[in-house]
Amino acid sequence: MSTTATNKQVIFRDYVSGFPKESDFEFTTTTVELKVPEGSNSVLVKNLYLSCDPYMRIRMGKPDPSTAALAQSYPVGQPIIGYGVSRVIESGHPDYKKGDLLWGFVGWEEYSVITPMPNNHFKIHHTDVPLSYYTGLLGMPGMTAYAGFYEVCSPKKGETVYVSAASGAVGQLVGQFAKMMGCYVVGSAGSKEKVDLLKTKFGFDDAFNYKEEQDLNAALKRCFPKGIDIYFENVGGKMLDAVLLNMNLHGRIAVCGMISQYNLQDQEGVHNLSSIIYKRIRIQGFVVSDFYDKYSKFLEFVVPCIKEGKITYVEDVAEGLEKGPEALVGLFHGKNVGKQVVVVARE
Amino acid sequence: MSTTATNKQVIFRDYVSGFPKESDFEFTTTTVELKVPEGSNSVLVKNLYLSCDPYMRIRMGKPDPSTAALAQSYPVGQPIIGYGVSRVIESGHPDYKKGDLLWGFVGWEEYSVITPMPNNHFKIHHTDVPLSYYTGLLGMPGMTAYAGFYEVCSPKKGETVYVSAASGAVGQLVGQFAKMMGCYVVGSAGSKEKVDLLKTKFGFDDAFNYKEEQDLNAALKRCFPKGIDIYFENVGGKMLDAVLLNMNLHGRIAVCGMISQYNLQDQEGVHNLSSIIYKRIRIQGFVVSDFYDKYSKFLEFVVPCIKEGKITYVEDVAEGLEKGPEALVGLFHGKNVGKQVVVVARE
Incomplete structure (x- = not known):
C-alpha cells in the first residue's frame, strides 16, 4: 500500500514573448504517489529550495533552433523546470538512497520524480552550510x-x-x-x-x-x-x-x-x-x-572559503512555492538583491 | 660628392571620412640624396612594389584612441606608408647592405629612407619566387x-x-x-x-x-x-x-x-x-x-608549397606609382581581383 501526498505545481501556461508575467504561470495541485515504480531507476524527491536563474527566460520562448543548443523550450501545460535542492524520499537509483540530499533539475512543485543524470543532478555531501546555497554559491x-x-x-x-x-x-x-x-x-x-x-x-x-x-x-x-x-x-x-x-x-x-x-x-x-x-x-x-568535471575541485576550494569567511554570499529569499512566479518574474526587472531563491519547504 | 634622384611621392592630403577618393591623395616630386647620413643606422631603399591593404583605411581616419592600439593615423601632408618590397641602395644598418632586398613599411614613393625595425622590416632571402609575392603570399x-x-x-x-x-x-x-x-x-x-x-x-x-x-x-x-x-x-x-x-x-x-x-x-x-x-x-x-616570431617557420612551410604548385596565388597588378591611389581606392569597392599590388619599378 503506497502513501500519497498533494503536490502543488507551477504550470507553464504558454510561450512568452517580451517580459514574463506572473500570469504566464498558474498553480495546480495534483496527487503524487510517495514511491517510485518497481524496477525503475528514478528518484522521488521532496523539493526544498528552487532557483530563479536568467537562462530560464530562454526556455520560456517558442522552440527556436538558434537557442536549442543551450536549452529546450518548456513544454506548455507542464511544471516549469529549474535547479533545486531536494531530499530523496524514495529511490530506485543505485547512487541515491532515502534521506540523501541532491541539487539539480527538478520541477517547480513540491515533489518531483527525476531520473538522475550526470551534470544534471549532484549528490550533496557538505551539509554544514546552508542548503539553499546549492541553488547558488555551491551550485x-x-x-x-x-x-x-x-x-x-x-x-x-x-x-x-x-x-x-x-x-x-x-x-x-x-x-x-x-x-x-x-x-x-x-x-x-x-x-x-x-x-x-x-x-x-x-x-x-x-x-x-x-x-x-x-x-x-x-x-x-x-x-x-x-x-x-x-x-x-x-x-x-x-x-x-x-x-x-x-x-x-x-x-x-x-x-x-x-x-x-x-x-x-x-x-x-x-x-x-x-x-x-x-x-x-x-x-x-x-x-x-562544459565545466562540471571541475565541480569537486571547485567545492574543495570554495567550501573552506565560506567557512573562513573569505567569501560572502547574499540571497534574496521568497517564502513558499506560491511566491515562485513573482520571484522569477522579478528577476528580469532586477527586483532581487542577491541570489533569488524560492523556499518550498524548510523540512 | 653625393648623387641625387627625383622622388615621386603619393601625399596624404587630409583625414578621410567615408570611402577614400583619389582626390584624397596628391602627387609631388622631391629630390632625394642617394646616400644615408654618416653615422646613421638608416637605410635608403628603392621601392619596387607597394601593397594595398584594407587596414590602411584605418590609418586614413582622424587620430582616434580606439584605433590607436592598431595603427596611427597618417600624418597629413606626408607620403602614405604601407608594406612594400624594396632594394637597398645604401645602408648604415649592420643587418642590411647595398643590393639586399627587404619587405616592410616604406613610404608610397620611389625612394624611402627607413630605419629597419623588427616586425616592421624583413630581409628577403628566397629570391626564386616573384618578388611581388612579398607584398602578399610571402609577406x-x-x-x-x-x-x-x-x-x-x-x-x-x-x-x-x-x-x-x-x-x-x-x-x-x-x-x-x-x-x-x-x-x-x-x-x-x-x-x-x-x-x-x-x-x-x-x-x-x-x-x-x-x-x-x-x-x-x-x-x-x-x-x-x-x-x-x-x-x-x-x-x-x-x-x-x-x-x-x-x-x-x-x-x-x-x-x-x-x-x-x-x-x-x-x-x-x-x-x-x-x-x-x-x-x-x-x-x-x-x-x-603578434605572430611574426613564426615568420621563418611560415616560410619553411609555404615556399615549398609554392614551388610544388600546392598553393596558387592571384595578384591584381597596377603598373606605376601614379596608378597607386586608384588601386588603393578601388580596394574598398572590391575592384581588385586577388591581391592588389602597385608596381613602382621592375628594376
Missing part, C-alpha cells in the same frame, strides 16, 4: 562564476576586471574571486542598494548604478582610467558596446549571459565590434555544463 | 592567413570553414590552407569572376556572390546545411550577423578585419550576439604583428 551559479572567471577569463594578478549584473548570484562571486586574485574590480548594478552591497559587502573596488549613468562609456572611463582587461558579461546590448570601447589590448570578455536581451523581440545592435581587431580582444561564450 | 597577408588559420581558428580535419572576402590576399590563402587540412571550405566574394576564381582556381568546395544574395542567412544555410565550425572574418556587419546564426557549437571566429565597416561613419549594429552563449562561440581578434 550552478557558483560553478559558473568559478569556471567563467578562472577558466575563461585567463585572469592575472593586477588586472582590471569589470562585472555587470554584479550583485546577482554569479556576479557577486566573480567579483570576490577577482579580488582574491589581486585584481582591481568594478561592478555595476541597477540600484543604490545593490551598488552599496558591492562596495561594502563584496569588496568591489568601485561600483556604479547603470540606470543613473547618462553615458555608459563615460562611466566606464571614470571607473577604469587605464582600461578594462577582463569583462565578465552578464547583460549584453548597450553595456557590451560601451565596454568594447574601453577594453585594453588583449582583453578578454567571458560571455556568461545577456539578460538585457532575453526579453526583447528584436535584439539590440552592437556597433563597436571593430574593437575586437584593434585591441585583439577574445570573446568567449561558455556554459557551465 | 604580411600570407603571414596573417597562416597565423589566423592555424593559430587562431584551432582547425581540425573535417570541419567546415567559411571565409569572407575570400578572393582577397588573405582569404584566398586561408581557403587553400583549410583545404590542405581536409576541411570543407566555402568562400564569398563580390562578383561572378571572383566566385569562379574561388571554385576553379583556389579549390574552394563552394562559393557565392554576397551581392546577389537576398538573404545572407539563407545563403549560408544552403552552403552549410550542417553549420559552420570556423569563420574567418574579413568583413563584419551584416555578414557577421548572418554567420552567428549558422555557427556550430564551440565554433570559432577569427576576426582578421571588418572591411565593410571601415568606411562607415556609423558602424552597423550586430544583433545576433546571443549566439555566442547559445553555441559557446569563441571570437578572437588578432593582428599579424
Whole structure:
C-alpha cells in the first residue's frame, strides 16, 4: 500500500514573448504517489529550495533552433523546470538512497520524480552550510562564476576586471574571486542598494548604478582610467558596446549571459565590434555544463572559503512555492538583491 | 660628392571620412640624396612594389584612441606608408647592405629612407619566387592567413570553414590552407569572376556572390546545411550577423578585419550576439604583428608549397606609382581581383 501526498505545481501556461508575467504561470495541485515504480531507476524527491536563474527566460520562448543548443523550450501545460535542492524520499537509483540530499533539475512543485543524470543532478555531501546555497554559491551559479572567471577569463594578478549584473548570484562571486586574485574590480548594478552591497559587502573596488549613468562609456572611463582587461558579461546590448570601447589590448570578455536581451523581440545592435581587431580582444561564450568535471575541485576550494569567511554570499529569499512566479518574474526587472531563491519547504 | 634622384611621392592630403577618393591623395616630386647620413643606422631603399591593404583605411581616419592600439593615423601632408618590397641602395644598418632586398613599411614613393625595425622590416632571402609575392603570399597577408588559420581558428580535419572576402590576399590563402587540412571550405566574394576564381582556381568546395544574395542567412544555410565550425572574418556587419546564426557549437571566429565597416561613419549594429552563449562561440581578434616570431617557420612551410604548385596565388597588378591611389581606392569597392599590388619599378 503506497502513501500519497498533494503536490502543488507551477504550470507553464504558454510561450512568452517580451517580459514574463506572473500570469504566464498558474498553480495546480495534483496527487503524487510517495514511491517510485518497481524496477525503475528514478528518484522521488521532496523539493526544498528552487532557483530563479536568467537562462530560464530562454526556455520560456517558442522552440527556436538558434537557442536549442543551450536549452529546450518548456513544454506548455507542464511544471516549469529549474535547479533545486531536494531530499530523496524514495529511490530506485543505485547512487541515491532515502534521506540523501541532491541539487539539480527538478520541477517547480513540491515533489518531483527525476531520473538522475550526470551534470544534471549532484549528490550533496557538505551539509554544514546552508542548503539553499546549492541553488547558488555551491551550485550552478557558483560553478559558473568559478569556471567563467578562472577558466575563461585567463585572469592575472593586477588586472582590471569589470562585472555587470554584479550583485546577482554569479556576479557577486566573480567579483570576490577577482579580488582574491589581486585584481582591481568594478561592478555595476541597477540600484543604490545593490551598488552599496558591492562596495561594502563584496569588496568591489568601485561600483556604479547603470540606470543613473547618462553615458555608459563615460562611466566606464571614470571607473577604469587605464582600461578594462577582463569583462565578465552578464547583460549584453548597450553595456557590451560601451565596454568594447574601453577594453585594453588583449582583453578578454567571458560571455556568461545577456539578460538585457532575453526579453526583447528584436535584439539590440552592437556597433563597436571593430574593437575586437584593434585591441585583439577574445570573446568567449561558455556554459557551465562544459565545466562540471571541475565541480569537486571547485567545492574543495570554495567550501573552506565560506567557512573562513573569505567569501560572502547574499540571497534574496521568497517564502513558499506560491511566491515562485513573482520571484522569477522579478528577476528580469532586477527586483532581487542577491541570489533569488524560492523556499518550498524548510523540512 | 653625393648623387641625387627625383622622388615621386603619393601625399596624404587630409583625414578621410567615408570611402577614400583619389582626390584624397596628391602627387609631388622631391629630390632625394642617394646616400644615408654618416653615422646613421638608416637605410635608403628603392621601392619596387607597394601593397594595398584594407587596414590602411584605418590609418586614413582622424587620430582616434580606439584605433590607436592598431595603427596611427597618417600624418597629413606626408607620403602614405604601407608594406612594400624594396632594394637597398645604401645602408648604415649592420643587418642590411647595398643590393639586399627587404619587405616592410616604406613610404608610397620611389625612394624611402627607413630605419629597419623588427616586425616592421624583413630581409628577403628566397629570391626564386616573384618578388611581388612579398607584398602578399610571402609577406604580411600570407603571414596573417597562416597565423589566423592555424593559430587562431584551432582547425581540425573535417570541419567546415567559411571565409569572407575570400578572393582577397588573405582569404584566398586561408581557403587553400583549410583545404590542405581536409576541411570543407566555402568562400564569398563580390562578383561572378571572383566566385569562379574561388571554385576553379583556389579549390574552394563552394562559393557565392554576397551581392546577389537576398538573404545572407539563407545563403549560408544552403552552403552549410550542417553549420559552420570556423569563420574567418574579413568583413563584419551584416555578414557577421548572418554567420552567428549558422555557427556550430564551440565554433570559432577569427576576426582578421571588418572591411565593410571601415568606411562607415556609423558602424552597423550586430544583433545576433546571443549566439555566442547559445553555441559557446569563441571570437578572437588578432593582428599579424603578434605572430611574426613564426615568420621563418611560415616560410619553411609555404615556399615549398609554392614551388610544388600546392598553393596558387592571384595578384591584381597596377603598373606605376601614379596608378597607386586608384588601386588603393578601388580596394574598398572590391575592384581588385586577388591581391592588389602597385608596381613602382621592375628594376
